[in-house]
Structure formats: C-alpha cells, structure tokens
Amino acid sequence: MNDIKRLRRPSAGGYARGDETRLRIIEAAIESFGEHGFDGASTRDIAARAGVNAPALQYYFENKEGVYRACAEYIADDAWVIFAPVIEHATQVLADNGDVPAMIDAFIRIQEAIADRMFAKACGSSSQRLFFAREQAGHEPGIASEILTRRLKKPLYDVAAQLIGRITGKAADDPETLVRMLSLHGQLLMFHVSPRSTLALLGWTEITADNGEMLKATVRSQTRILLEHWRAERADA
DSSP: OOOOOOOOOOGGGGHHHHHHHHHHHHHHHHHHHHHHHHOOOOOHHHHHTTTOOOHHHHHHHHHHHHHHHHHHHHHHHHHHHHHHHHHHHHHHHTTTTTHHHHOOOOOOOOOOEEEEEHSHHHHHHHHHHHHHHHHHHEEEEHHHHHHHHIIIIHHHHHHHHHHHHHHTTTTOOOHHHHHHHHHHHHHOOOHHHHHHHHHHHOSSSSSHHHHHHHHHHHHHHHHHHHHHHHHHHHHOO
C-alpha cells in the first residue's frame, strides 16, 4: 500500500468547521468499513453517509487508504484515553518493584480497562467493534493493524507480560508468559468480536451496566485465582 500523505487542513478561518466535517467523514467511514470491509466500502458511499461531496473527502484524506488510516488513528486516540492511566500505573508498579499483590491488582486494572472499552455502548455494538473485528480477522489492509498494534496493543501487551513475568518468575518474552497473558485477555475477547452468539447464549439483548459488572467480577475472580496459582507454582518450584 502506498504511503499516505499528511492530511491537509483547512485554513485557520475554517478550522472548526473543517474539523467537524473531517470527524463526520471518519465516523461514516468506520461504519462503512465495518459493514463492508475495505474492498467493499466505496468513497462515494462514505461521502454520502457523511453528508459531503466526494471532493471534500479527497480534500481531507486524498484517497480511501487515507480515510482508512484516519479511522484507525481515531480509534487508537479514543481508546488511549481509557488505557493510558492503567498502563502508567502498571509501569510505576514495575518501576517501584512492587509486591506480587500490587502486580496482580495492576494486571486486573488493565483487564478491567479493556472490559470497560469493550462493553461501552460507543463501541460494544457499534461500527467500531465491526471495524476492529475485521482487522482482527486479518482480511483488511495491514495499515490498521500496524497503527492499532503500535499505539494500543503493544503497550498493553508489553506491560501485561512484564507483570505476569514478575508474578511467575519467568521472562516477559517467555512463550509461556505470553500465552498466559493472551489467555487471560481472551476471557473478554469473545464478548467483543462475537457479541451476537455470546449474548444469545446468555439470553441477553445487550451488555448493560449491571450484567457488564457481573462479567467483570467473574473475569476478575478467575484472573486473580490463576495469577495466584501461578505465583504459588513459582514458590513451590
């Protein structure tokens, strides 16, 4: 895929209106890419959804690849608001060489931030979830994966793996540590990428505040049990 040129901005006099138009295009594009995939979405459809003409889309993003990149950047920015505080907290716990209970709590805080992001109505049943699911499936251009991995997944996974490594006495990049980290996060993933089947199985129509808290409490308990068990294995070794 060709490199995307830096997005053009309107002059200072039209900056606020330009940003509003740009945001409408991005939100419309996330819907279209989520529903139809990169190949199936058209710039004409995106422009129509956003209520702008095709030249306006080209003005802000130059081409479909530019729109797609902007969508991934927008989702990364939106998610980072939730993830930054727990990553910073976990990093500080590691730097302070905190005790194991503090590290377990730091890991659970990361996991609950992921749950809050997944279950929020803004993305739990929306086009952002569909966009993310298509990206996860690996059928879309690699540009979104590169952005989301660099800006979200890698910071989250790196600090989570370091916490588990400290708890279990293994290296953060040990395959067993990474499998453990991914399996713990995987407890939540089904509710995000396959909500229809999981909700149907539970007899729910949506993840409400109440049943979302129940899910978080269940996963929290299971995670704590496993982390404490792995800690005990280290002590017995």
